[in-house]
Amino acid sequence: MSAASAGPVTEIVEAAGVQVSVLLARIEDRLAELSGGAGPDLSDHATRTIAAGGKRLRPLLVVLAAGERAARRAAQAPGVPGLVRAGVAVELVHSATLVHDDVLDMASLRRGKPTVFALGGRAAATATGDLLFARAFSELVATGSPEQIRALSDASSALAQGELLQRADAWDAGVPVERYLLRCELKTAALFQAACELGALEAGADPAPLGAFGRLIGIAFQILDDVLDVSGPAERTGKHRGTDLLDGTVTLPFILARQADPSLAAVDPRLITKPAQAAQICDGIAATGALEEARSRAHALVAQAVDGLPAGLPPGQRAVLEKVAAGVVERYS
Amino acid sequence: MSAASAGPVTEIVEAAGVQVSVLLARIEDRLAELSGGAGPDLSDHATRTIAAGGKRLRPLLVVLAAGERAARRAAQAPGVPGLVRAGVAVELVHSATLVHDDVLDMASLRRGKPTVFALGGRAAATATGDLLFARAFSELVATGSPEQIRALSDASSALAQGELLQRADAWDAGVPVERYLLRCELKTAALFQAACELGALEAGADPAPLGAFGRLIGIAFQILDDVLDVSGPAERTGKHRGTDLLDGTVTLPFILARQADPSLAAVDPRLITKPAQAAQICDGIAATGALEEARSRAHALVAQAVDGLPAGLPPGQRAVLEKVAAGVVERYS
Numbered sequence: 242m243s244a245a246s247a248g249p250v251t252e253i254v255e256a257a258g259v260q261v262s263v264l265l266a267r268i269e270d271r272l273a274e275l276s277g278g279a280g281p282d283l284s285d286h287a288t289r290t291i292a293a294g295g296k297r298l299r300p301l302l303v304v305l306a307a308g309e310r311a312a313r314r315a316a317q318a319p320g321v322p323g324l325v326r327a328g329v330a331v332e333l334v335h336s337a338t339l340v341h342d343d344v345l346d347m348a349s350l351r352r353g354k355p356t357v358f359a360l361g362g363r364a365a366a367t368a369t370g371d372l373l374f375a376r377a378f379s380e381l382v383a384t385g386s387p388e389q390i391r392a393l394s395d396a397s398s399a400l401a402q403g404e405l406l407q408r409a410d411a412w413d414a415g416v417p418v419e420r421y422l423l424r425c426e427l428k429t430a431a432l433f434q435a436a437c438e439l440g441a442l443e444a445g446a447d448p449a450p451l452g453a454f455g456r457l458i459g460i461a462f463q464i465l466d467d468v469l470d471v472s473g474p475a476e477r478t479g480k481h482r483g484t485d486l487l488d489g490t491v492t493l494p495f496i497l498a499r500q501a502d503p504s505l506a507a508v509d510p511r512l513i514t515k516p517a518q519a520a521q522i523c524d525g526i527a528a529t530g531a532l533e534e535a536r537s538r539a540h541a542l543v544a545q546a547v548d549g550l551p552a553g554l555p556p557g558q559r560a561v562l563e564k565v566a567a568g569v570v571e572r573y574s
Numbered sequence: 575m576s577a578a579s580a581g582p583v584t585e586i587v588e589a590a591g592v593q594v595s596v597l598l599a600r601i602e603d604r605l606a607e608l609s610g611g612a613g614p615d616l617s618d619h620a621t622r623t624i625a626a627g628g629k630r631l632r633p634l635l636v637v638l639a640a641g642e643r644a645a646r647r648a649a650q651a652p653g654v655p656g657l658v659r660a661g662v663a664v665e666l667v668h669s670a671t672l673v674h675d676d677v678l679d680m681a682s683l684r685r686g687k688p689t690v691f692a693l694g695g696r697a698a699a700t701a702t703g704d705l706l707f708a709r710a711f712s713e714l715v716a717t718g719s720p721e722q723i724r725a726l727s728d729a730s731s732a733l734a735q736g737e738l739l740q741r742a743d744a745w746d747a748g749v750p751v752e753r754y755l756l757r758c759e760l761k762t763a764a765l766f767q768a769a770c771e772l773g774a775l776e777a778g779a780d781p782a783p784l785g786a787f788g789r790l791i792g793i794a795f796q797i798l799d800d801v802l803d804v805s806g807p808a809e810r811t812g813k814h815r816g817t818d819l820l821d822g823t824v825t826l827p828f829i830l831a832r833q834a835d836p837s838l839a840a841v842d843p844r845l846i847t848k849p850a851q852a853a854q855i856c857d858g859i860a861a862t863g864a865l866e867e868a869r870s871r872a873h874a875l876v877a878q879a880v881d882g883l884p885a886g887l888p889p890g891q892r893a894v895l896e897k898v899a900a901g902v903v904e905r906y907s
Contacts, residue, residue, distance in 0.1 A: 280735045282742060341704065345697050364678050364741040367700070371674065371707070371734040378711045379727030387715045390723065394712030401704040402613045408697040409615060 250296045253305075253568060257561045260316040261304050268300045268328040271321060275329065275376050286357045286369040287376075290336050293354045298462075299335055299436045300328030305565060306440025306451045308558045315443070323384040327439040330393055333377035335432060338400045340370040345408070346488070381439075388448065389439050396435035403427030411489035412510045414499060421493055422460065429466075430459030450551045454562065457546035461539040462569045467492035468535050469573070471523045483519025486510065493538070495522075498531035505529070539570045583629045586901060590894045593649040594637050601633045601661040604654060608662065608709050619690045619702040620709075623669050626687045631795075632668055632769045633661030638898060639773025639784045641891045648776070656717040660772040663726055666710035668765060671733045673703040678741070679821070714772075721781065722772050729768035736760030744822035745843045747832060754826055755793060762799075763792030783884045787895065790879035794872040795902045800825035801868050802906070804856045816852025819843065826871070828855075831864035838862070872903045 254261050276287035304312050307324055315324035340357050342348070344366045349359040357366040374397065381390050406424050410416045437455030438448035471494045473482040485492050489510055499506040505525050513519055526532065543566045550559055587594050609620035637645050640657055648657035673690050675681070677699040682692040690699040707730065714723050739757050743749045770788030771781035804827045806815040818825050822843055832839040838858050846852055859865065876899045883892055 280739065283735050283738050338704070341700050345700060362741075365738055367674050367678055368734040368738040371671070371703075371737075372731050374704070374707050375727045375730035375734065379724050379731075382720045382723040382727070385720060387718060390715040391712050394708045394715070397708035398705050398712075401701040401708065402616050404704075405616050405698055405701040406613065408695075 250298060250301060250568070253561060253564050254301070256564060257305060258309060258312075258557075260309065260313040261301075263316040264304045264312055264324060264328065265297060265300060267316070267322075267325045268297070268304075268332070271325055271329045271380075272332060275333070275380060276373075282361070282365065283368060283372055286361055286365055287372055289354075289360070290340055290357055290369060290373070291332075293352050295335075295352065297328075297332060299331045299432060302433060302436040302455060302565065303328040303331055303440040303443075305558070305561055306437040306455070307444040308440075308446070308555060310555075311440075311444035321383070323386070324440070324443045326380050326384050327389060327443055328436075330377040330381040330389075331432065331436045331439060333373045333380065334393060334397055334400070337370045337373035337377065338404065340366050340373065342404065344370075345404075384443070386442055389442050392435045392438045392442075392448070392452075396431040399427045399431030403429070403431070407490060410491065412491075414491055414495070414506075414508070414510050416491050416496065418493065418496055421491070421496060425460045425463040426456070429463040430456045433459030433462065447551075450549060453549050454546045454566075457542045457549070458566050458569045461542040461546070461566075464493055464535055464539040464542070465570055465572060468494055468532050468539070471495075471526050472532055473523075474573075481516050481520070482523045483513075483516065486513045486519045486522055487516065493535045494526050494531045497534050498526040498529040501529040501531065536570065543567065543570050583631060583634060583901070586894060586897050587634065589897060590638060591642060591645075591890075593642065593646040594634075596649040597637045597645055597657060597661065598630060598633060600649070600655075600658045601630070601637075601665070604658055604662045604713075605665060608666070608713060609706075615694070615698065616701060616705055619694055619698055620705055622687075622693070623673055623690055623702060623706070624665075626685050628668075628685065630661075630665060632664045632765060635766060635769040635788060635898065636661040636664055636773040636776075638891070638894055639770040639788070640777040641773075641779070641888060644773075644777035654716070656719070657773070657776045659713050659717050660722060660776055661769075663710040663714040663722075664765065664769045664772060666706045666713065667726060667730055667733070670703045670706035670710065671737065673699050673706065675737065677703075678737075717776070719775055722775050725768045725771045725775070725781070725785075729764040732760045732764030736762070736764070740823060743824065745824075747824055747828070747839075747841070747843050749824050749829065751826065751829055754824070754829060758793045758796040759789070762796040763789045766792030766795065780884075783882060786882050787879045787899075790875045790882070791899050791902045794875040794879070794899075797826055797868055797872040797875070798903055798905060801827055801865050801872070804828075804859050805865055806856070807906075814849050814853070815856045816846075816849065819846045819852045819855055820849065826868045827859050827864045830867050831859040831862040834862040834864065869903065876900065876903050 254265065272291045276291045277284045304324060311324060315322040343351060343356040343358045344363050348356050350356065357369050378390065381393055403424055407428060434452045434456040438452040441448040441451040467485060470485045471482060491510060508522060513522060546566050547563050550562060587598065605624045609624045610617045637657060644657060648655040676684060676689040676691045677696050681689050690702050711723060714726055736757055739760060767785045767789040770784040774781040774784040800818060803818045804815060824843060841855060846855060879899050880896050883895060
């Protein structure tokens with residue numbers, strides 16, 4: 242279960258109108274601004290973390306959940322409008338958890354760039370993560386919305402729980418599907434949900450239905466991530482196949498494949514130590530049809546997410562949210 | 575530079591009036607309540623962390639900075655009054671950083687009890703710290719005061735910077751006094767300052783003068799901590815003498831002693847590896863008079879803190895804040 246890039250984000254942004262690209266650019270500027278000013282070392286690490294990027298899917302969700310009218314207003318507003326702050330805060334929390342994850346995984350690369358852990362060591366990476374967390378909340382404060390802070394704080398708690406659950410479950414091939422889904426919910430979907438809630442709140446809308454949408458596509462997003470880790474191809478995902486297997490992270494494709502193939506059920510995850518071995522097991526998983534089944538579960542979640550969108554949503558906003566939802570499952574990296 | 579207990583907190587609480595003990599008890603209950611509800615493992619770790627205690631000096635500062643009238647009102651208020659939330663939030667941030675520090679130090683004991691790191695490992699401790707951080711902000715949200723959230727967030731950023739600075743400076747015997755003081759400011763004083771600001775804000779008072787008071791006694795508190803690490807006695811501080819020397823943390827007593835004694839200036843901190851050796855260097859530091867000089871600097875900071883208290887402060891509140899300030903430097907554990 243590792244981070245992967247979003248679907249055709251650029252396409253979605255283009256379809257969504259100029260106010261969305263303006264806001265994403267303003268979010269980018271603000272992220273760069275906020276990662277400085279914390280003393281030379283820490284600022285360096287924070288800036289590098291933020292600059293290493295990712296597709297900014299979570300800020301995009303914030304903006305799209307707010308809808309066209311709120312986005313257009315924010316795009317033209319002076320200073321730092323609430324929608325920019327909300328997008329920034331969500332991305333800062335996401336980045337904070339990635340930096341902490343890298344410490345725990347002793348990961349040397351993320352998105353092809355050296356991690357803070359690799360460059361600065363455990364202390365620097367722990368402090369950088371803590372700083373990004375703290376900055377996220379101070380950024381959100383200025384929106385003046387306690388509900389937004391609560392939503393982000395709840396998501397942060399969920400992320401911490403999810404991280405721990407994943408590690409508690411490591412190497413346990415017998416983990417049930419429900420437990421796997423709970424993990425997706427905590428580790429990924431909670432922040433997707435918060436992103437949508439923040440956007441809705443900025444627009445003065447009810448956050449619940451859009452939050453539910455975010456939660457469902459978040460679970461689907463994580464399932465796809467886990468499918469791509471098995472299916473590759475490595476040149477698209479930027480990682481070798483089977484990194485989850487090598488990390489001891491038992492994900493949906495493996496769980497389903499074990500039910501279908503007794504020889505896979507007999508595999509002890511602790512004994513998967515070499516990339517070639519992992520690749521072979523990936524082939525075994527693919528042969529059972531587990532990847533199709535996992536993809537189809539993700540599709541079902543996305544369909545449920547789209548069905549649950551509020552009836553009164555402006556057609557333009559609905560169309561672009563549907564595009565995002567489809568992008569979550571129709572992706573190959 | 576390690577955490578130590580506050581001065582005669584019980585005495586101060588008794589002198590401050592019943593509303594203060596009531597509020598501290600309510601803060602304690604609320605801390606216990608909040609550390610649950612995060613899944614069995616994480617709740618366990620969080621609860622244990624909170625229960626391991628400490629003297630709750632920071633929540634005490636919150637309550638005392640608010641003054642008698644606001645404290646009395648909060649003590650009698652139903653639900654969870656803002657002053658309780660503020661005290662809880664400050665203690666949660668403090669606990670979060672301790673848990674993360676323990677991971678980085680690979681510390682097995684804190685306050686005589688096994689750390690989360692020792693019981694649950696790095697992942698559990700990192701997640702527990704993150705959870706406590708997130709909970710701190712969601713707790714504070716309900717006060718409805720953006721200034722409070724900003725104050726706590728700024729302090730959290732400072733803590734992260736201070737932590738990193740301390741590690742960057744590790745084993746560097748040539749670190750100047752100013753740099754040491756900056757470290758105290760970031761790692762300790764910023765949260766003392768925030769505690770006082772939160773209290774003042776809850777009382778509707780100007781947060782600046784009380785914040786300045788908190789900052790100054792915070793620096794003094796850290797200096798005393800560092801003095802006690804050299805002076806012992808171990809049976810009062812609960813630690814061996816010279817743990818800072820063994821950790822590579824170069825503190826004020828050592829910096830001053832090196833200026834006075836060329837044989838100490840010649841010591842390479844990296845070569846201090848055994849407790850007996852550290853104890854011997856502690857004796858050498860004490861022989862230079864550096865402990866008295868450090869104590870007298872701390873006294874001067876406390877005097878400055880007291881001088882800066884607003885003229886209009888009610889005499890009862892002034893008296894108890896002076897008692898806290900004195901307790902910070904007149905302590906032996």
